[in-house]
Amino acid sequence: xxxxxxxxxxxxxxxxxxxxxxxxxxxxxxxxxxxxxxxxxxxxxxxxxxxxxxxxxxxxxxxxxxxxxxxxxxxxxxxxxxxxxxxxxxxxxxxxxxxxxxxxxxxxxxxxxxxxxxxxxxxxx
Numbered sequence: 001x002x003x004x005x006x007x008x009x010x011x012x013x014x015x016x017x018x019x020x021x022x023x024x025x026x027x028x029x030x031x032x033x034x035x036x037x038x039x040x041x042x043x044x045x046x047x048x049x050x051x052x053x054x055x056x057x058x059x060x061x062x063x064x065x066x067x068x069x070x071x072x073x074x075x076x077x078x079x080x081x082x083x084x085x086x087x088x089x090x091x092x093x094x095x096x097x098x099x100x101x102x103x104x105x106x107x108x109x110x111x112x113x114x115x116x117x118x119x120x121x122x123x124x125x
Contacts, residue, residue, distance in 0.1 A: 007077055014073040021065035028058030056105040063094045 032054045039047055067090070074087040102110045
């Protein structure tokens, strides 16, 4: 009986984390879309890039929450080989998506240093 209650509590926690992920993603899109509508007539050339970067960062944060929920659910509720394999596949897919967002937003691979870091280091020498 106690194990059943514990599983229910863990399921609620994992679901709450998934809800947080949705709130982070949807909230960021709404906030940034509203800001974008007010800046639509702006002459700022970085306008769209800034919008895209903020949405990308929100998606990355949301993906991290979703991975955390999957880990909690798989490790505590379904510690089977099939559950772990599915978790591994989900983490792999979400990691690929996260890297794709980094490449898109920052125009570099995740393991490369940022462009402005290179400029700063060259100017110091």
